[in-house]
Amino acid sequence: MQRAELGLGSQLDEQIERRLRIVSTMGTIIGIDLRDPAVPSGALDAAEAWLVEVDARFSPFRPTSEISRLARGEIEPEACAPDVRYVLTRCEELRVASHGSFDIRAEGLRGGLDPSGYVKGWAVEEAAHVLEAAGARNYVINAGGDVLVRGAPEAGRPWIVGIRHPLEPDQVVARVALPATEGRHALATSGMYERVDHIVDPQTGLAAISWLSLSVAGPSLAQADAYATAAFAMGRVGLAWLAGLPGYEGYAIDPGLRPSWTAGFDPLLV
């Protein structure tokens, strides 16, 4: 677990109080950018400790995790911690909702049981809850390219999140404004950027290449992340499937670099 904390000033206004905590865990890097000066640093410590704990307990790469022990049949789901059971239940609901395109037990996944596609987003939402309990109302958490925000970066404008160009990593292809009102907003992206093993379509066993990337916006990061994975795996019909999900919208880029998006995504583009 690596971490660094920088007192980074904003590009827009040097006076903006900003704390950035970087945590390397769950096979990725998680950055917490907190804009509430009154929140004690202990809240960032607690959020970080939680993320590290989730990795220890849920990682399919760690032989001692409950997930690994479940996969080996050493324990029954009933013997797992309540939050492990909760995650497994949510993953099963997502499998049904996605007609099997999101499946933590799909063939080819490590150990035969890999809820990572849900766990990361869920863990970040819980970490956000830890921050909020300490008074945080304005933050962005970026977990390996999946983003959760609340509030605003500064008075008078919303959080603006870029969607990374699928082929040119230092470019963005769209800018998404996440409203400053109504609690949390998430933007998760699945794509060819990395970890291509997680976008194999469980129904065909083949890599899904209808899209170079597919982003999902909505209130829950765990849901948005899972929906992005599922819609990506579905291929061309993935966006239409997303359009039918209340509260969630999609934006996808095809191999010709042409963007498509659901009607509800339109007002988010700036």
Next chain:
Amino acid sequence: MPKRAITALITTVIALVLLLSFKTPADSGAAGGAPALVSIGPGSSIGPASSSGPLAGGPGAGDSPTPPGTRPPGTTPAPTKVTAKGSGTFTGDAVQEQFGVIQVQATMTGGKLTAVTVVQMPTRGRSGFISADAAPILESEAIAAQSASIDSVSGATYTSEAYAQSLQSALDHAKG
């Protein structure tokens, strides 16, 4: 870790498939396959105006890292301080991972991280268009620093523990 090897293999295969399949973006017509409930954006390709094609900016096979200060694997260079504390270019440790050595440089300006440059990286990362140029969060920082109107970036690039370690050490050097 075998999983990483498998991941790398799949990555390479899919990268190759894509490189072979989508050289001509105009061929993969989108109109016929577009879902009914979806708005199709402006017909033009997205990307920087300077880009001559979808793969123009991707790291090409055979590219090699060309930053200054390339060092032999396994060595830990001294931090390179250019100006005052919190400003300058800081070279991280060279960190061994399964496929080679990763080493990055952090450029700080007035305490702000403005760029992350890869000094060394395994050939694997350059072999496909899966870029190893940066990890998502800190590259997001760098992008955001260049574009005053972006706070964060969605869509990950290559990430590894070794990358994080090297960057961590560079940031530690920067903090002095």
